[in-house]
Amino acid sequence: MNLSTAPESAIPRQSLTSAVADKLREEIIRGTIPEGAQLRQDAIAIQYQVSRIPVREALRQLDAEGLITIVPNRGAIVPALSPTDIEELFTIRALLEPEILKHSIPRLTENDLEEAAVVLRRYETELQHEDHLFSWGRLNWQFHSLLYSRAERPHFMNIIRNVNNSGERYTRLQLYLTHGIARANQEHHEILEFCRQRDIAGACKLLRQHIQHAGQSLKEALQQRRASD
Amino acid sequence: MNLSTAPESAIPRQSLTSAVADKLREEIIRGTIPEGAQLRQDAIAIQYQVSRIPVREALRQLDAEGLITIVPNRGAIVPALSPTDIEELFTIRALLEPEILKHSIPRLTENDLEEAAVVLRRYETELQHEDHLFSWGRLNWQFHSLLYSRAERPHFMNIIRNVNNSGERYTRLQLYLTHGIARANQEHHEILEFCRQRDIAGACKLLRQHIQHAGQSLKEALQQRRASD
DNA sequence: GTTCTTGTATTTGGATGCATTTGTACTCGC
DNA sequence: GCGAGTACAAATGCATCCAAATACAAGAAC
Missing domain, CATH: 1.20.120.530 (GntR ligand-binding domain-like)
Structure with a gap:
């Protein structure tokens, strides 16, 4: 059986880290997560039914993108922009x-x-x-x-x-x-x-x-x- | 015992993730890690005597910075620039x-x-x-x-x-x-x-x-x- | 000899559990 | 009543273990 099909029919699998990052990015942009809010790893993990590992990696990524600010040992926040x-x-x-x-x-x-x-x-x-x-x-x-x-x-x-x-x-x-x-x-x-x-x-x-x-x-x-x- | 000293004598503690990211960034910039090289999580973890968790988070960050490219399930490479x-x-x-x-x-x-x-x-x-x-x-x-x-x-x-x-x-x-x-x-x-x-x-x-x-x-x-x- | 298949080894991805740090409220002393 | 110290609670940081995916190699079918 030949299963080679068009690329667009491929199941779009992405890592949990990417999925969590996308979700968080969306929520921050839309304002669902308001500015000044703290992003608790535990809460996010529970909300999305994943462990804290992909959440932590997603937060690192969003930090590098400039969307959030990570303070060592004190978590991440959505910064208010002056x-x-x-x-x-x-x-x-x-x-x-x-x-x-x-x-x-x-x-x-x-x-x-x-x-x-x-x-x-x-x-x-x-x-x-x-x-x-x-x-x-x-x-x-x-x-x-x-x-x-x-x-x-x-x-x-x-x-x-x-x-x-x-x-x-x-x-x-x-x-x-x-x-x-x-x-x-x-x-x-x-x-x-x-x-x-x-x-x-x-x-x-x-x-x-x-x-x-x-x-x-x-x-x-x-x-x-x-x-x- | 009074341990309060001048701020510059404070022990510069940073997370392992940040330390690993700094080290890798330096090595990539200097060319110690050549272009096209694969960044194996295990090898890096052993080299720096840490677990793979901070290595993975560091790689995510470097990816967001544009310094490396992460391919899902296949690891990270230092891209050659055209x-x-x-x-x-x-x-x-x-x-x-x-x-x-x-x-x-x-x-x-x-x-x-x-x-x-x-x-x-x-x-x-x-x-x-x-x-x-x-x-x-x-x-x-x-x-x-x-x-x-x-x-x-x-x-x-x-x-x-x-x-x-x-x-x-x-x-x-x-x-x-x-x-x-x-x-x-x-x-x-x-x-x-x-x-x-x-x-x-x-x-x-x-x-x-x-x-x-x-x-x-x-x-x-x-x-x-x-x-x- | 070539190609496809299948099994194994390697590597990445994710979950759980423990250690460390930080925040907080309570108590003790004044 | 007020401030300092302390114990407890909560959150982050990291390591170990397990699962899933990929790469590689050996072997079977043609």
Whole structure:
């Protein structure tokens, strides 16, 4: 019997460590695990029905990704980010993402552009629902990463993904506090249009401004919120 | 008995995981562990007289740092970097490092500048010795990180450190293959002089060119070596 | 001789249990 | 009532043992 089949039919087995890391990453990004929360190895192990070993390894990985902070002998916490932290993260994005977009645009297919457009339409419909803030983050990342996907720059992508993950909680906050949803959506459409016209300079410049503006308005919103406390 | 002493005499206790990670990172950067080598958990555990648990956690961390690649159920290897990988790493550096230098220069003290000069002088003397290629890497990073130290941009620094670590083996290769030592040294002195004069634009521009040139010449050297194989 | 199969050895992945460290509340002394 | 010391509780760190997966090699079928 010949069992050789298409790769996509393979059962996607992953280690428990990876699975736990994915779950925790998701929960931290979504805010299910709030900022400042302590990540107890025992509690996580019990919750996911695994031993503490894969949990510990997952925590090490998330620490290296910048998503959590491990204090020796005292466990891991989800750090609260200061306005200057936010500024850093968005500055890094503003520097790296236009560069990768530059390399991706010439290789983007019509299909890629259509997929990106679909994501934007889904984004607009999701905004009608109650839990739009949660799904927004994933759709936003889907849109951005789709645009970068053809660059084939794995090191860029890893860093960009980690930085986006670290800041995504706050990106949602920015949209909520500053009512920046409409503007972000508008800019997304314009960026996509530049890509469709293969206008590399235009797309990259607008993308940089898009990120810089989001970072700046978020930083100001955070400072105001902090001042009012 | 009063054991309270000055802080610097405190026994620097760190977890075995961190210690193993530091050791492995050092060995990979120095090339003691060559590229393509498999990192056997058992062998490392025996070598350092620890169990495999801290070794596994250290490997996870190094994987997240981008220094090694873990294949599920098949262990970890030190990846060989292609010319395009090298181009990526140096492009990332060329984008991030001038930005952090910009924020650091205004806060650099005279003492900082003197320390950097000391590093450059040590660099020149080390070049006389046989094992100069090894010590060069550390001194190069010391110089660069000293210049960035006052920026207080931890996210930038983490990424920059990881990217430098990933490419350091090859940076040594570039100096060796292309005889770029003299030029690099010359550029270091010029960058330091710009910093001393608080010429932010000049320093950042030269730093960017310094990194870009090193990346470009290394990429070409690698392509030639690959073509001759 | 080549290829496929099967068994074994090696290696990684995970669970349990113990030691060490840290946090906390209670008590003792003043 | 207040502070210091101490005992207890809880969490992390690490080692040992076991299970699962992979790599390798020897042998059988063609």
